[in-house]
Amino acid sequence: MKVVKSLYFQIICAVLLGVVVGHFWAQQAIALKPLGDAFIKLVKMMIAPVVFCTIVTGIAGMNDKRSLGRLLSKTLLLFLALTVVSLLIGLVAVYLFKPGAGMNIDPTHLSTQGLSQYTESAAKLGVVEFFMHIIPETFIGAFNKGEVLPVLFIAVLSGFALSSLGERGKPVLDVLEAASHMVFKIFSYLMRFAPIGAFGALAFTVGQYGITSLGALAKLIMTLYIACGFFVFVVLGGICRAHGVSLWKLLRYLREEFLVVLGTSSTEPVMPRMLEKLEALGCKKGVVGLVLPTGYSFNLDGTAIYLSLAAIFIAQACNIDLSLGQVMTMLAIMLLSSKGAAGVTGSGFVALASTLTVIHDIPLAGLALLIGIDRFMSEARALTSLASNAVATVVISLSENACDRQVLLQTLDGKATPNAQASDHAWEPAQAGKHL
Numbered sequence: 024m025k026v027v028k029s030l031y032f033q034i035i036c037a038v039l040l041g042v043v044v045g046h047f048w049a050q051q052a053i054a055l056k057p058l059g060d061a062f063i064k065l066v067k068m069m070i071a072p073v074v075f076c077t078i079v080t081g082i083a084g085m086n087d088k089r090s091l092g093r094l095l096s097k098t099l100l101l102f103l104a105l106t107v108v109s110l111l112i113g114l115v116a117v118y119l120f121k122p123g124a125g126m127n128i129d130p131t132h133l134s135t136q137g138l139s140q141y142t143e144s145a146a147k148l149g150v151v152e153f154f155m156h157i158i159p160e161t162f163i164g165a166f167n168k169g170e171v172l173p174v175l176f177i178a179v180l181s182g183f184a185l186s187s188l189g190e191r192g193k194p195v196l197d198v199l200e201a202a203s204h205m206v207f208k209i210f211s212y213l214m215r216f217a218p219i220g221a222f223g224a225l226a227f228t229v230g231q232y233g234i235t236s237l238g239a240l241a242k243l244i245m246t247l248y249i250a251c252g253f254f255v256f257v258v259l260g261g262i263c264r265a266h267g268v269s270l271w272k273l274l275r276y277l278r279e280e281f282l283v284v285l286g287t288s289s290t291e292p293v294m295p296r297m298l299e300k301l302e303a304l305g306c307k308k309g310v311v312g313l314v315l316p317t318g319y320s321f322n323l324d325g326t327a328i329y330l331s332l333a334a335i336f337i338a339q340a341c342n343i344d345l346s347l348g349q350v351m352t353m354l355a356i357m358l359l360s361s362k363g364a365a366g367v368t369g370s371g372f373v374a375l376a377s378t379l380t381v382i383h384d385i386p387l388a389g390l391a392l393l394i395g396i397d398r399f400m401s402e403a404r405a406l407t408s409l410a411s412n413a414v415a416t417v418v419i420s421l422s423e424n425a426c427d428r429q430v431l432l433q434t435l436d437g438k439a440t441p442n443a444q445a446s447d448h449a450w451e452p453a454q455a456g457k458h459l
Contacts, residue, residue, distance in 0.1 A: 030214065030215075030217060030218070030279050033217075033218040034217055034218050034221050034279060034282040034283060034286065035282060036218070037217075037218035037219065037221045037222035037225075037286065038221055038222070038225055038282060038285060038286050040222055040226075041221065041222040041223070041224070041225030041226040041229065041286065042225060042226075042229055044222075044226045044229075044230070045225065045226040045227065045228065045229025045230035045231075046229055046230075048230070049229075049230040049231075050230070051230070052226040052227055052229065052230025052231075053227055053230045053231050055222070055223040055226045055227055055230075056223065056224075056227040056231075057223065058219055058220060058222065058223025058224070059220050059221070059222075059223040059224025059225075059227060059286070059287055060223075060224075061220070061223075062213075062216055062217065062219065062220025062221075062223070062224075062287070062292065063220065063224075063287055063289060063291065063292055065213050065216065066210070066213055066214075066291065066292040066293075066295070067291055067292070069206055069209060069210050069213065069295055070171065070174075070291060070294055070295065071165070071166040071170075071174045072166070072202070072206045073203075073206050073207070073210065073294070073295040073298065074171060074174050074175060074178060074294075074298075074312070074316050075166075075174050075177070075178045075181075076199050076200075076202050076203035076206060077178075077203065077298055077308065077311075077312040078175065078178035078179060078182055078309075078312040078313060078316070079178050079181045079182045079185065079196075079199055080182075080196065080199055080200055080203060080308070081182065081307075081308040081309030081310075081311075081312040081313070082178075082179065082182025082183060082185075082186060082309055082312075082313075083182050083185040083186045083192070083196050090423070091313075093423075094310065094313060094314075094419070094423060095313065095317075097419060097422065097423070098313070098314050098317055098318075098415070098419055099317075099321065101415055101418070101419065102317070102318060102321045102322040102415065103358075105258075105322060105324050105411055105415070106322065106323075106324060106327045106358060106361060107358065108254070108258055108324075109254055109324040109325075109327035109328045109407075110327045110328070110330065110331045110354050110357055110358065110361075111331075111354075112250050112253060112254050112258070112328055113247075113250050113327065113328040113329065113330065113331035113332035114331045114332070114335065114350070114354070115250075116246050116247075116249060116250035116253070116328075116332055117246060117331070117332045117335040117336055117339070118335065120242065120245075120246045120249070121339060122240075122242040122243040122245075122246045122336055122339070123243070123335075123336040123337065123338070123339030123340035123341075124339050126339070126340040127340075127342060128340045128341050128342075128389070128392065129341075156172070156173070157172045157173060157176050158173070158176065159173040159176070159177065162177060165177050171294075171316050171319050171320055172320050174316075175313075175316050175317065175320075179313075206295075207295065207299065210295045210296070214296060217279075217283050217286075217292070220283075220286065220287060220292070221282065221283060221285070221286025221287060222286070224286050224287045224288065225285075225286045228288070228398050228399070231398075240392070240393075240396050243332075243333075243336055243396070244396060244399060244400060246332060246336075247328065247329060247332055247333075247400055247403050248403050250328050250332060251325060251328055251403045251404075251406070251407040254324060254328060254407060254411075255270075255407060255410050255411075256270070259410060259411060259414045262414060262418055263414060263417075263418070266417075266418050266421050266422075267421075267428075268417060268418075268421075268431070268432075268435070269435060270414070272435040272436065273413060273414065273417065273435060274410065275435075276300070276304070276434065276435055277297070277300065277409075277413055279296075280293040280296055280297055280300070280409065281406060281409065281410075284402075284405045284406055284409055285402055285406065288398060288401040288402050288405055289405055290319065290405050290408055290409045290412075291319075293409070294315070294316070294319065297315060297409075297412075297413065298311055298312065298315055301315065301413065301416050301417065303434065304417065304426070304430065304431050304434050304435070305426050305427035305428070305429070305430030305431045305434065306416060306417060306420035306425065306426045306431075307420065307425040307426065309425075310416070310419065310420045310423060310425040310426075311416055311420070314412075314415060314416045314419050314420075315412055315416050318411070318412035318415055318416070319412065322408065322411055322412055322415060323361050323371075323404075323408050324407055324408055324411040325371075325403060325404030325405060325406065325407030325408040325411070326361050326371040326374055326404050326408065327357065327358075327361045328404070328407065329371045329375070329400060329403075329404050330357045330360070330361055330371070330374055330375055330378060331353075331354060331357060333375055333393060333400075334353060334357075334375060334378060334379065334385055335350075336392075336393075337379075337385050337386070337389030337390070337392060337393075338384075338385050338389075340389065340392060341385070341386060341389055343384070343385060343386075345384060345385075349382070349384050352382060353378065353382050353384070353385075356378050356382060357374070357378050360374040360375075360377045360378045361374055371397070371400070371401060371404050372390070372393070372394070372397050372401075375390065375393075376390060417431070
């Protein structure tokens with residue numbers, strides 16, 4: 024009975040049932056799309072208050088404010104390095120397996136119907152626009168769309184302001200500490216609907232596109248999953264080993280979150296729970312609260328792999344030979360476009376559209392080859408990015424001496440009770456000052 028009641032078991036059953044329903048009852052499955060959409064909307068409405076409360080109380084409880092600059096610098100450098108590696112892995116994979124070779128596509132014969140929404144979004148992803156988007160129109164306006172970066176920006180400012188006020192800021196901090204308990208309790212209620220959301224989202228995906236539709240572009244999909252697997256188990260696995268952490272145990276610890284992402288093709292529904300579980304590993308609240316939300320916008324490694332792989336695939340399919348200079352220019356643009364698409368629906372596809380809009384060496388119409396299977400590829404992107412951000416948070420916490428290694432290892436070994444720990448005291452705001 025204990026296994027049946029576990030969220031992990033329920034989500035597995037929901038995912039399998041979604042595939043079956045989508046395959047055998049496609050029309051009915053398509054009508055289940057609102058179940059997945061509703062769950063994602065329910066959780067997204069909690070992201071802004073969760074991030075704000077976590078970061079403000081974490082920063083306000085930090086004893087050494089000078090360490091914050093070092094922490095942010097180290098975080099962004101690690102994210103930059105991981106993104107570069109991801110782009111190169113996608114590039115090597117597509118040239119190694121050549122999934123587009125032999126297709127002999129004439130781009131002038133490709134239908135661009137359905138691409139307008141992506142190309143319009145891509146046109147708004149300039150570098151200046153991206154950084155201007157971080158600054159909200161108003162303080163309260165940062166919470167309207169539930170996007171991470173504007174909330175992160177005002178949360179950091181608020182945390183420093185409350186810290187500098189000392190005792191005068193304590194009443195406000197007490198309110199935020201109480202609010203953090205409330206928002207995480209609400210989130211715990213919403214997570215009970217995760218199996219329903221995963222079932223509806225996956226049933227719709229299989230019903231809408233069909234498992235058989237994967238056959239024509241199976242080699243491309245397989246190439247992406249192989250590249251993502253290499254990045255996770257070789258690159259991230261090597262980073263974990265270098266810091267004395269087992270990647271496999273960390274992935275197993277976060278298995279429920281990965282199943283939710285698999286079902287919904289989005290990492291956003293699990294952000295609040297990821298914050299909770301990473302702190303339960305012994306990572307300090309202020310570090311987790313800064314690194315993980317920042318990674319959601321600046322460390323989209325699954326998207327980076329997809330960008331370089333998909334762009335060269337289109338070139339191969341259209342028999343376009345790119346010079347080394349053209350490829351290097353494309354990678355440089357992708358380094359920026361992979362960040363700029365954060366928070367945009369279908370972010371990977373939009374980032375690819377924005378890249379092709381700029382470089383002109385690869386026909387934009389080639390996106391039509393990918394639009395039908397993008398949903399299946401988005402799962403690999405989301406799972407890879409989630410794994411990368413989890414590893415980055417743990418590694419940076421260890422490097423900053425902001426993680427209790429004994430708690431980390433015991434929890435990953437299953438010798439601790441992380442669920443009870445997380446619900447009972449891991450998010451106790453009163454402990455923030457002691458932890459930090």
